[in-house]
Amino acid sequence: MVNNDVAVRARGLRVVRGGRTIIDGLDVAVPAGQVVGLLGPSGSGKTTLLRAVVGVQAHVTGEVTVLGEPAGSPGLRRRVGYVTQAASVYTDLTVVQNLGYFARLSGLPGRGADAAVRRAVAAVDLGGHEKQRVGTLSGGERSRVSLAAALVADPELLVLDEPTVGLDPVLRRDLWAMFRRLAAEGRTLLVSSHVMDEATQCDRLLLLRDGELVADTTPADLLETTGAPDAERAFLALIDRAEGAGRAAQGEGTR
Numbered sequence: 001m002v003n004n005d006v007a008v009r010a011r012g013l014r015v016v017r018g019g020r021t022i023i024d025g026l027d028v029a030v031p032a033g034q035v036v037g038l039l040g041p042s043g044s045g046k047t048t049l050l051r052a053v054v055g056v057q058a059h060v061t062g063e064v065t066v067l068g069e070p071a072g073s074p075g076l077r078r079r080v081g082y083v084t085q086a087a088s089v090y091t092d093l094t095v096v097q098n099l100g101y102f103a104r105l106s107g108l109p110g111r112g113a114d115a116a117v118r119r120a121v122a123a124v125d126l127g128g129h130e131k132q133r134v135g136t137l138s139g140g141e142r143s144r145v146s147l148a149a150a151l152v153a154d155p156e157l158l159v160l161d162e163p164t165v166g167l168d169p170v171l172r173r174d175l176w177a178m179f180r181r182l183a184a185e186g187r188t189l190l191v192s193s194h195v196m197d198e199a200t201q202c203d204r205l206l207l208l209r210d211g212e213l214v215a216d217t218t219p220a221d222l223l224e225t226t227g228a229p230d231a232e233r234a235f236l237a238l239i240d241r242a243e244g245a246g247r248a249a250q251g252e253g254t255r
């Protein structure tokens with residue numbers, strides 16, 4: 001049965017990369033129509049989890065259901081947009097050439113593609129740069145072209161891997177405002193970040209550490225349960241707790 005309230009559900013997810021188990025038996029649900037932050041230190045498995053959700057990760061076992069279908073199903077191609085950490089657009093093409101290419105790749109016909117490109121350009125606020133070659137854009141503008149490329153097919157789920165890295169505070173604020181707008185229109189956004197102050201912009205937070213879910217919470221509950229003054233210190237408090245619990249369990253095991 002499809003649960004319309006859940007955009008992504010993983011059960012018993014296990015991922016092995018380069019012979020190492022990166023995620024070992026993860027259970028998690030991403031509610032639909034919300035901005036869900038996937039937070040965690042570098043190397044905690046955020047990209048690996050996002051890749052499993054999008055269906056591009058090898059050596060995945062367990063169950064990952066996306067919009068009611070198994071992750072990576074051909075039927076999800078247009079319904080899921082994915083923006084990787086590295087800008088994945090063609091530097092020798094202009095903004096509209098790039099977006100037109102991605103629109104047609106997603107199966108949109110000529111006129112529909114043109115309208116989709118115009119909408120995507122407006123959504124990321126790149127009006128005036130339509131005919132500029134992507135190689136000549138600033139870093140922030142280039143990442144917005146990547147985001148627009150994921151938006152042209154008007155996906156229901158957007159999976160964004162650290163979209164604000166390297167952006168100045170004004171651009172970061174504008175991007176988060178855009179994420180909120182996209183969610184208000186009914187889309188689900190799963191956004192990874194290791195900038196903890198961005199946690200406050202999310203409806204829900206998934207905190208990952210060493211491939212394990214340390215917390216599945218809201219920004220308000222995170223602060224309340226930890227008593228910390230901000231998201232960064234709350235996250236550190238949770239990590240300390242998890243490590244303390246891990247050590248206690250190890251101690252019991254060796255006794």
Ligand SMILES: Nc1ncnc2c1ncn2[C@@H]1O[C@H](COP(=O)(O)OP(=O)(O)OP(=O)(O)O)[C@@H](O)[C@H]1O
Binds near residue numbers: 017
């Ligand atoms: N091909 C691989 N072979 C071995 N280990 C890998 C491979 N790819 C990733 N890893 C390891 O998997 C772990 C999780 O990596 P992942 O990229 O998912 O983390 P992340 O939380 O997204 O990190 P960051 O915030 O730095 O991007 C890391 O320890 C990484 O070294």
